[in-house]
Every structure is written in C-alpha cells, then in structure tokens.
Amino acid sequence: MVFNTARTTKETQGDIMMTGGHLLATVDTPKLSLQLWIFQLVFGMSFVVVLVTGIIQSFALKVWIMRQSANLHNTMLNKTIRAPLYFFKAINPARILSRFGQDIDEFDIQVPYHLGFVLEGGLMLVIKVCLVCSIYVWYTTPAIVITGLLILVDAFVNGGGRELKHYHSINKTQVIEHVSTTLSGLSVIRLFNKERLFIHRMxxxxxxxxxxxxxxxxxxxxxxxxxxxxxxxxxxxxxAMCVFNKGIVSTASAGLAIVTLNGVCTYLPLLLKIKSDFYSHTTSVQRIIHFIGNVEDECSKDLPLSDNNQSPTQEQQEDRDEHKPIRGAIEFRDVKLRRYQREGPPGLVLCADIRAGERIAVVGMSGEERYSFLDALLRFYELDTGNILVDGVDVSTLQLHTLRSIICVIPRELVLFEGTLR
Structure with missing residues (x-):
C-alpha cells in the first residue's frame, strides 16, 4: 500500500511507501543552481591557461637569457683574441678559463633557473597575501609591517652573501691557478725539494x-x-584576529585564510634562499663585465676601418695598396721597448738602418733580442719612445692588418708533424 503525503516544504517532495510493515520515505534532492559542466569547463580552461602561460614564460625567459649570455660570450671572446700580448703576460690563464668556463656556465644554467623560480614564487605569494587581506581587511597593516621587516632582513643578509660569493669565486680561482702552476713546474719543485712548501700553500x-x-x-x-x-x-x-572576529567572518573564510597563510609561511624561507642564490650567481655576470672592461683592444689606435670586421671597399683597398711598403728598407730611430713591466728597464734599445734587400742577423746572449725585434716591428707591443720606418712609412700609422700582411715570418720549429710521416 502506498500513501501520498502532502508537501512539507517548498523545495522537497516525499513519498511514503509501506513494504513488509515498514514505512519508506523518499525525498527529492534540491536542484543545483549551476550545471556541473560549467564547473568542469572553468577548471579545465584554467588548467590549460596555466599550462600554456608557464610554457611560454619558461621558453621566453630561457631564450632571452641565452641570447644575452651569447652576446657576453662573443664580446669577451673578441676582446680576448684582440688583446695585446702583454695582457696574456700579466694575467694567469686560469682566470681566463674561469671566465669562459664557470662564469658562463652559471649565467647559462643557474641564473635562468633561479630567476624563473623567484618570479613565479613571488607572484604566487603576493596573490595569496592579497587573498588573506581581502578576507580580513584589518590584517593589511600587520602584513605591510612584516613585509617591510622581511625586506630589511633580506637586504642586510644578501649584501654580505654576495660579497662572500665573490670571495668564494676568487679563492676557487686561486686554488686552480696554484694547482696548474704546481703541475707545470713539478720537476723544478722536486729538484729543489720544495714539496712541503707547496703542499702547505695548497x-x-x-x-x-x-x-x-x-x-x-x-x-x-x-x-x-x-x-x-x-x-x-x-x-x-x-x-588572534580569527578568534576575536568570530561571527563576523564565516568559518569557511577563516579556515581558508589560515590555510593560505600557513602555505605562504612554509614556502617563504625556500623562496628567499633561492632569491639569495640568484643574487649570488649574478656576480658571475659582474665578473664577466669587469673582465671585458679591463681588456684593451690591440687595434684601439687604428683607424675605424680596421676596427670593424667589414671588408674594405675597392677605393679603400686601392688607397691601402698605394701606401704599402714594397722595397723593405727598415729604419729604427731611438727605439725603446718594454715587454713585461711598464716601469722596468727597456727590453730593447736599438738604432739601426737596414737597406732594402740586405740580409742581417740579430745576435745576442739570449733569444729576447730577436723576439723584441720582431715584437716591435709587428707592433705586438707599442713602443715607449722612437719610431720604426719601413720604406719611409712609420709603422705606427699603418693598420695592423696591413702591417702584418706585408711582413712574412717563418717560425723556427723542430717538429713539422707529430707522429710518423705516414
């Protein structure tokens, strides 16, 4: 037997059924205000937007940093190749290798990773703090005060962290230089029995x-x-605000604010640590820029025509050919040249007049005279005083490309090929 009952409320309607002496009541469920597919569509589109935005942001950031790194690397390489010879006498090769190796590696790998993490994490924390402040408007003042204190702590500690990272890189370079120098002079060290001295320095x-x-x-x-x-x-x-404002803000909103702030406080120390690492790794960029700024260009005294990599026009090439020495008469006028130390005694003092077609021999106690003679003639080192004339033309007024293209040097090497002739 089935009994139809009256509607008890406006939203529900029930039926009472008698089965085996028991009454069964069925109640209609309330209808949803929105359809389920709308929630699914919003969630799915949000996921797609976040995924696409993250991919674009990561790709654009990596491409931009790699382009800047390539520009710095090419500039540093060009400056190093075009540097004068005394630059390589004064600097240790391990320092150059450190700039092209460790510093470029940090700029290529560490900097983009930490920068992307800092940008994404910082934006997420700002949004979460704004959400908490929108729930509890009175929390805005404590949030501003605590954020200011965080900035002061971060600035105070990161200033010393960058300096420590700089000294860490310097000490690492010194260790590499000491190891390379020790290995190159190992036979001399053993000859004079100085192993303990170098071990102690290490x-x-x-x-x-x-x-x-x-x-x-x-x-x-x-x-x-x-x-x-x-x-x-x-x-x-x-x-404390949640307790004292009970009843003003709903329980669900208060729970959301507490959970969101706990997530911010859990993630914030990690974000600041990665931010500190990012600032520390940017010191590699500073070292590269400092290295580029301290390297002089060998062609800095030349005309702009030889300072670029463009090929000369036909008129410029003809003008060059007209001013090229062709006979080979060389005249040294009160030449003084320092190769190693700018304040020390000159390594070459020469006054000579070599006529065209003559064969001469440079005789000295060591090979320094021959090397200094060629260095001065090819302008590997700039003269302190005096002039060198080739067919009446001062070599200091010639372009380096023109000067070194008209002088042929045959190096003296004992070995032509390594290994057997076959």
Whole structure:
C-alpha cells in the first residue's frame, strides 16, 4: 500500500511507501543552481591557461637569457683574441678559463633557473597575501609591517652573501691557478725539494676557500631563522584576529585564510634562499663585465676601418695598396721597448738602418733580442719612445692588418708533424 503525503516544504517532495510493515520515505534532492559542466569547463580552461602561460614564460625567459649570455660570450671572446700580448703576460690563464668556463656556465644554467623560480614564487605569494587581506581587511597593516621587516632582513643578509660569493669565486680561482702552476713546474719543485712548501700553500688556500664557502652557507641559515620568526608572528596575529572576529567572518573564510597563510609561511624561507642564490650567481655576470672592461683592444689606435670586421671597399683597398711598403728598407730611430713591466728597464734599445734587400742577423746572449725585434716591428707591443720606418712609412700609422700582411715570418720549429710521416 502506498500513501501520498502532502508537501512539507517548498523545495522537497516525499513519498511514503509501506513494504513488509515498514514505512519508506523518499525525498527529492534540491536542484543545483549551476550545471556541473560549467564547473568542469572553468577548471579545465584554467588548467590549460596555466599550462600554456608557464610554457611560454619558461621558453621566453630561457631564450632571452641565452641570447644575452651569447652576446657576453662573443664580446669577451673578441676582446680576448684582440688583446695585446702583454695582457696574456700579466694575467694567469686560469682566470681566463674561469671566465669562459664557470662564469658562463652559471649565467647559462643557474641564473635562468633561479630567476624563473623567484618570479613565479613571488607572484604566487603576493596573490595569496592579497587573498588573506581581502578576507580580513584589518590584517593589511600587520602584513605591510612584516613585509617591510622581511625586506630589511633580506637586504642586510644578501649584501654580505654576495660579497662572500665573490670571495668564494676568487679563492676557487686561486686554488686552480696554484694547482696548474704546481703541475707545470713539478720537476723544478722536486729538484729543489720544495714539496712541503707547496703542499702547505695548497692547504692554506683550501682553508680560505672552505671558510668562505661555509660562511656563505651559514648566511642562508641566518636568513631562514629571521624569516621563520617573522612567519610565526604573522600566523599568531592572524589566528588572534580569527578568534576575536568570530561571527563576523564565516568559518569557511577563516579556515581558508589560515590555510593560505600557513602555505605562504612554509614556502617563504625556500623562496628567499633561492632569491639569495640568484643574487649570488649574478656576480658571475659582474665578473664577466669587469673582465671585458679591463681588456684593451690591440687595434684601439687604428683607424675605424680596421676596427670593424667589414671588408674594405675597392677605393679603400686601392688607397691601402698605394701606401704599402714594397722595397723593405727598415729604419729604427731611438727605439725603446718594454715587454713585461711598464716601469722596468727597456727590453730593447736599438738604432739601426737596414737597406732594402740586405740580409742581417740579430745576435745576442739570449733569444729576447730577436723576439723584441720582431715584437716591435709587428707592433705586438707599442713602443715607449722612437719610431720604426719601413720604406719611409712609420709603422705606427699603418693598420695592423696591413702591417702584418706585408711582413712574412717563418717560425723556427723542430717538429713539422707529430707522429710518423705516414
């Protein structure tokens, strides 16, 4: 037997059914205000937008940084190739290798990774804090104060962190230089029985390198302690507001604010650590720019025609050919040349007049005279005083490309091929 009952409410309608002496009641469920497919569409489109935006952002950031890195690398390579010879006498090769190796590697790999992480994490934290402040408007003032304190702590610690990273890189370069120098002169070191001296120096350099590396890591822990303390203050402040504003804000909104702020406080120390690493890795860019700025160009005194890589026009080439020496008469007028030290004694002092077609021999106690003679003639080093004339033309007024193309040098090498002739 089925009994139809009256509608008890406006939204529901029930039926009572008698089955085996029991009454069964069925109640109609309320209708949803929106269809389910609308929620699914919004969620799916949000996922697609986030995915596409993340891919575009990562690709664009990587391409932009790689382009800047390539420009810096090419500029540094061109400056190094065109540097005068005394630059390579004064600088250790390990420093050049460190610029082209470690610093370029950090700019290519570490900088884009940390920069993308900082941008994404910073934007996410700002949105979450704004969400909490929209739920509790009174929380805006504590949020501004705590954010200012975080900025002060980060600026105070990161300033020293960058300097520690700079000294860490310098000490690492010194260790590499010491190892390369020791290995190249190992036979002399063993001959004079100075193994203990070089081992002691190596230990000292390793201690300095380890000390700076340890202090750099401890600076991150210092930032973490300060940030964690401020995060505890932020959470306690929000919980107090939730308790004292009970009934004004719904329980669901209060729970959302507390969970969101806890996520911010959990993620913030990691974000600041990665931000500190990012600023530390940017010191590699500063070292590259400093290296480029301190390298002089060998062709800096030439005309703009030889300073670029463009091929000369026909009129410019004809003008060059007209001013080329063709006979080969060389005249040295009070030439003084310093090869190694700018303040030391000159390595070459020469006054000579070599007529065209003559064969001469440079005789000295060592090979320095021959090398200095060719260095001065080919302008590997600029003269301190005096002039060199070739067929009456001062070589200092010639372009380097023109000067070195008209002089043929046959190097003296004992070996033509390595290995057997076959």
């Amino acid at each position: 230990y000292q350099m390793l201690d300095q390198h380890s000390s700076t590396h340890l202090l750099y890591r401890l600076s991150h822990h210092c930032v973490g302690c300060g940030v964690s303390l401020l995060c505890v203050v932020a959470v306690i402040t929000l919980n």
